[in-house]
Every structure is written in C-alpha cells, then in structure tokens.
Amino acid sequence: MNIDNYFKTRRTVRRYSSREVEPQLLKEMLEEASHAPTTGNMQLYSVIVTRSEEGKRALAPLHFNQPSATGCSVLLTFCIDYNRFVKWCEASDAVPGYDNFQSFMTGALDTCIFAQQFNTIAEMHGLGCCYLGTTTYTAPEIAKVLNLPKRVIPLVTLTVGYPEGDAPLSDRIPVEGIIHEEAYHDYSVEDIRDIYAEKEAREDSRKFIEENGKTTLAQVFTDVRYPRENNERFSKIYYDFIRENFLME
Amino acid sequence: MNIDNYFKTRRTVRRYSSREVEPQLLKEMLEEASHAPTTGNMQLYSVIVTRSEEGKRALAPLHFNQPSATGCSVLLTFCIDYNRFVKWCEASDAVPGYDNFQSFMTGALDTCIFAQQFNTIAEMHGLGCCYLGTTTYTAPEIAKVLNLPKRVIPLVTLTVGYPEGDAPLSDRIPVEGIIHEEAYHDYSVEDIRDIYAEKEAREDSRKFIEENGKTTLAQVFTDVRYPRENNERFSKIYYDFIRENFLME
Numbered sequence: 240m241n242i243d244n245y246f247k248t249r250r251t252v253r254r255y256s257s258r259e260v261e262p263q264l265l266k267e268m269l270e271e272a273s274h275a276p277t278t279g280n281m282q283l284y285s286v287i288v289t290r291s292e293e294g295k296r297a298l299a300p301l302h303f304n305q306p307s308a309t310g311c312s313v314l315l316t317f318c319i320d321y322n323r324f325v326k327w328c329e330a331s332d333a334v335p336g337y338d339n340f341q342s343f344m345t346g347a348l349d350t351c352i353f354a355q356q357f358n359t360i361a362e363m364h365g366l367g368c369c370y371l372g373t374t375t376y377t378a379p380e381i382a383k384v385l386n387l388p389k390r391v392i393p394l395v396t397l398t399v400g401y402p403e404g405d406a407p408l409s410d411r412i413p414v415e416g417i418i419h420e421e422a423y424h425d426y427s428v429e430d431i432r433d434i435y436a437e438k439e440a441r442e443d444s445r446k447f448i449e450e451n452g453k454t455t456l457a458q459v460f461t462d463v464r465y466p467r468e469n470n471e472r473f474s475k476i477y478y479d480f481i482r483e484n485f486l487m488e
Numbered sequence: 489m490n491i492d493n494y495f496k497t498r499r500t501v502r503r504y505s506s507r508e509v510e511p512q513l514l515k516e517m518l519e520e521a522s523h524a525p526t527t528g529n530m531q532l533y534s535v536i537v538t539r540s541e542e543g544k545r546a547l548a549p550l551h552f553n554q555p556s557a558t559g560c561s562v563l564l565t566f567c568i569d570y571n572r573f574v575k576w577c578e579a580s581d582a583v584p585g586y587d588n589f590q591s592f593m594t595g596a597l598d599t600c601i602f603a604q605q606f607n608t609i610a611e612m613h614g615l616g617c618c619y620l621g622t623t624t625y626t627a628p629e630i631a632k633v634l635n636l637p638k639r640v641i642p643l644v645t646l647t648v649g650y651p652e653g654d655a656p657l658s659d660r661i662p663v664e665g666i667i668h669e670e671a672y673h674d675y676s677v678e679d680i681r682d683i684y685a686e687k688e689a690r691e692d693s694r695k696f697i698e699e700n701g702k703t704t705l706a707q708v709f710t711d712v713r714y715p716r717e718n719n720e721r722f723s724k725i726y727y728d729f730i731r732e733n734f735l736m737e
Binding site: 242243246247248249251266267269270271272273274275276278279280281282284285286287288289290291294318320322323326327328330331332333334335336337339340341342344345347348351352355356358359360363364368370372375376384385386387388391394395409410411412414416417418419420421422423425426428431432434435454455456457458460461462464465466467468470471473474477478 | 491492495496497498500515516518519520521522523524525527528529530531533534535536537538539540543567569571572575576577579580581582583584585586588589590591593594596597600601604605607608609612613617619621624625633634635636637640643644658659660661663665666667668669670671672674675677680681683684703704705706707709710711713714715716717719720722723726727
C-alpha cells in the first residue's frame with residue numbers, strides 16, 4: 240500500500256452497499272485501534288456497536304435522519320468512559336477523583352484518538368466511514384437509547400460499511416494556512432483572502448452559495464450550517480449533560 | 489506495508505536520535521494529515537512547529553521537563569483555531585457565532601483528529617512520536633510562549649523525531665472490555681476483575697506499585713499520577729482560559 244497516496248486521497252463515505260461488515264473483522268479492527276496512544280494507558284472509552292435495524296432506527300432521528308445512519312452496516316457510538324475506570328478504582332481500594340473538567344478533556348482526547356485510529360484502519364481495509372457531528376447535539380437522548388450509565392458521555396459516531404459508488408474528494412485549504420513556525424503569526428486580511436481563495440472559487444462552493452440563497456461561502460456556515468442559535472442551544476444541552484452525568488456537582 | 493501489523497505493534501517513542509526531521513518532510517506529512525475528517529470541512533486547527541533550541545527550552549518546563557520535549561527534533565503544539573475561521577467570516581460579510589461550548593468541542597475534535605492522523609503518518613514513515621498530556625495543564629503559559637491570539641487554544645502536543653533505541657510495546661485491556669453490542673452492558677465486579685487481571689499481573693505493573701509505595705495499581709493512578717487535587721487545579725486553569733479566550737462571556 241502506498242501510504243502517502245492513501246492519506247491524500249481518502250474520502251468520507253456516506254453511501255454503502257448492502258454487504259455486511261463481519262463482526263469478527265469489526266472486532267479485529269477495534270482491537271488494532273485500541274493500540275492507539277492513550278493517556279497514561281487508561282483507555283478512557285467504550286464503543287457501542289449498533290448493527291440491528293431497530294437500533295439504527297432508534298438512533299437515526301438523533302442524527303437528524305442523515306441517510307448514512309440507517310444505510311450503514313454498523314453504527315459506532317464512541318463514548319468517553321470513566322465508569323469502567325472508576326469501578327476498577329473502587330474494586331482496588333483506590334479513591335478516584337475524576338469528576339472534573341480536566342478529566343473530561345482527557346477522556347475526550349482518548350476517545351477521539353481511538354475513533355480516528357479506527358477510522359483510518361477501516362478505510363485502509365477498503366471500508367467507508369462517516370463521522371456524524373450530531374452526537375454532541377443529542378447526547379442525552381443517545382445515552383437513553385444506548386442505556387449509558389453515569390460517567391459515560393457520547394462523543395462521536397461513525398457510520399461504517401462497504402462503499403457504494405464514488406465518494407467525492409474534499410478540498411482542503413493550503414497547508415501553509417495552518418502551519419506556524421516557532422510562534423503564531425496572525426493572519427492579515429490578505430492572508431485570509433489567499434488561504435480561502437481556491438475554496439471560494441470552486442464550482443461546488445458557488446453552487447452551495449446559490450442553493451442557500453447567500454452571497455458568500457462563509458455565510459453558508461454562519462447562517463445555515465452552524466448558526467449561533469443552534470450552537471448556543473446545543474452548547475447548553477451538552478454542557479448540562481456533562482455536568483449532571485460526569486461532573487456531578 | 490502490513491497495516492495490521494503496524495497498528496498492533498506501534499509504540500510511543502520518547503527517545504530520539506540527533507537526526508533532524510526535514511522541514512519538507514514535516515510539511516508533507518502535515519499536508520497529508522489535513523485530509524483527515526473535519527467537521528463541515530472547517531479545519532478548525534493550527535499547528536505551531538517548535539524546532540529551535542530556545543523554543544524547546546521555553547516550552548520544556550510547561551511540559552514538566554519531560555526529556556522528550558527537548559530531546560525531540562520538532563515539538564508540535566496542536567491548537568483549536570477559530571481565529572482564522574472568524575477572520576474569514578468577518579472578511580466575508582458573515583456574522584460568526586462560535587463563542588460557545590459546542591463550538592469549542594467541534595474545534596477540539598477537529599484538532600485531535602488532525603493530530604492523531606499526523607501521529608499515524610509520522611509513525612508509518614519510521615518516525616517516533618509522543619503525546620504530552622501536559623498541554624491542557626499549562627495552556628495559558630503555552631499560549632504566551634507561542635504568541636497565541638484569542639480563539640486559539642492549545643489542545644495536544646506531539647514530540648517527533650527518529651527513534652533512538654527500542655521503545656517498549658504497551659499493554660492494552662482485552663478489547664471485549666471496551667465493546668458493547670447494541671447497548672451498554674454495565675460491568676460487574678467480576679467483569680472488572682477479568683478486564684484488568686492481565687494488566688495487574690504484569691511485571692512492570694508490580695514494579696510500578698512497589699516503586700510508588702502503593703498496594704494496588706489503581707492507587708498509582710488515583711494517588712500519584714492523576715490525583716484529585718491536580719485534576720481539580722488544572723480543570724480550573726484550563727476552563728478559565730477557555731472562558732476568557734474562547735467563550736469570552
């Protein structure tokens with residue numbers, strides 16, 4: 240396998256064939272992913288595998304009925320999990336102190352690294368995956384459907400299956416736009432224009448602007464895709480859920 | 489390359505030879521990593537490359553003088569970056585609404601996925617990497633050293649270089665301990681005992697317990713490595729920093 244070629248040409252896959260991801264293969268890939276870096280080797284995560292039609296149908300509305308949620312072979316909900324670790328502490332005469340924001344962040348990083356490692360492994364095996372960003376929006380309801388106990392917080396969801404048809408290759412801003420040598424060099428208006436010029440000039444961006452009745456590409460993000468009112472509503476839902484089920488003040 | 493073999497046998501590398509990671513190779517690997525999944529293709533991250541001796545010496549105490557911070561060829565600080573995105577919005581007649589917790593989480597996931605993709609690419613190129621978990625502990629001081637503006641939050645740091653000597657292979661709990669089919673199945677005391685049995689029986693764990701003057705392995709985590717008082721102190725530091733520089737209430 241040409242690794243450079245894989246990383247540069249990987250793509251998000253939202254449409255899947257009916258071919259099943261075999262349970263044994265899934266388990267092996269998750270086992271490989273568990274060798275990803277983890278803070279202090281604590282492995283502060285769990286993954287819930289939804290393979291049944293009923294399970295997918297129960298979760299689909301919580302992912303705003305994105306077609307990949309029911310069209311995939313398996314849907315994986317990656318959760319920060321301090322429940323297992325705290326139970327181990329309590330069974331070992333150890334007094335845990337993880338009901339705080341720093342521990343939440345540690346768990347979030349562990350979980351995200353594990354999920355992304357799985358994503359790469361699955362794609363390298365010819366599978367297609369798609370992250371569902373809705374997981375942090377509807378976490379309290381996802382937790383109910385998946386029967387999550389306290390100290391277990393849904394973080395990201397991946398839909399997984401064999402690709403159907405061709406998925407488009409996404410553009411990226413020039414890498415110079417994200418690298419800073421030795422210290423952060425703030426962007427001038429000209430820098431910003433240069434960094435986003437190619438993206439704005441793309442045919443699909445122009446179409447996107449027109450379809451949404453906007454005049455700039457950035458407005459599609461601020462007014463349609465990620466508007467303030469949604470961000471603030473979902474912030475409250477997620478933070479309240481973390482407070483009640485994790486921080487437990 | 490046998491990909492299964494790589495993922496199962498990868499290891500964290502903390503000791504590096506004097507061989508430099510060439511700037512061109514680093515840039516190419518960061519470019520490849522930028523093709524990792526990102527929410528709505530927003531790429532809400534920046535990376536600060538510290539290659540100079542002065543730069544590493546300034547950051548080393550903020551990473552508790554872990555030897556890899558100065559012994560590496562380059563130290564990469566991965567930051568959540570809404571500064572660039574907000575500047576793009578403002579240059580595009582778009583009104584951003586990202587000063588909230590949900591947007592922080594979105595940026596954290598984007599940044600962590602990018603960092604982990606880089607970690608995998610670098611390791612596949614024969615380089616060694618180590619995450620420094622201290623980044624969220626000392627973020628305000630790191631931000632000062634790296635001249636970060638508002639809306640840019642340090643999240644994770646990777647030290648990178650060519651490996652010197654052999655790095656040990658870390659153990660992991662059995663994968664059955666992290667997979668839940670269809671719904672979360674809570675752990676009984678027996679389950680916990682089974683999941684952690686192998687880890688507790690390891691020679692290095694026993695040594696670790698003895699060196700720290702404890703009676704169980706879990707106590708090394710709760711009393712020595714990640715004690716409540718540290719977690720709470722660093723929680724306040726990080727959350728206050730996010731509030732002032734990102735949420736800006």
